[in-house]
């Protein structure tokens with residue numbers, strides 16, 4: 076089936092078998108391998124992307140269900156050569172080690188801050204609860220997200 080959707084602001088399409096997940100379409104048909112395949116059953120969050128303003132596990136969403144949607148993946152997070160503030164803070168805090176959870180973690184964090192620019196620590200924890208990290212522990216990741224939100228608030232107050 077022919078699926079057309081907008082990915083990171085660009086109209087993209089692919090002819091895929093009906094059982095194709097959005098994750099598979101992104102990675103194998105649209106040449107966007109940044110979104111990672113972990114568990115493939117909705118448990119780890121490495122495949123998180125934003126679809127029409129909602130963070131979703133793309134391994135659980137059939138590409139056909141995303142037809143016509145606006146999708147943002149990790150490839151769309153940085154602005155040309157400038158890292159997104161979340162990427163900068165993750166680097167500054169040493170929030171990632173192997174990095175495998177990073178794309179999903181960053182997309183969940185972006186979706187949180189898009190919808191709630193001043194989250195409490197508990198709201199950050201809650202938003203990232205579906206993203207598993209086997210290396211870093213979660214403290215630095217959460218601190219990095221909270222710091223980005225602090226910077227955003229300081230900028231908007233200035």
Ligand code: FES
Pocket residue numbers: 111112113114115116117118119120121122123132133134135
């Ligand atoms: S790969 Fe989708 S939740 Fe693990």
Ligand code: FES
Pocket residue numbers: 170171172173174175176177207208209210211
């Ligand atoms: S940094 Fe390795 S899984 Fe999170």
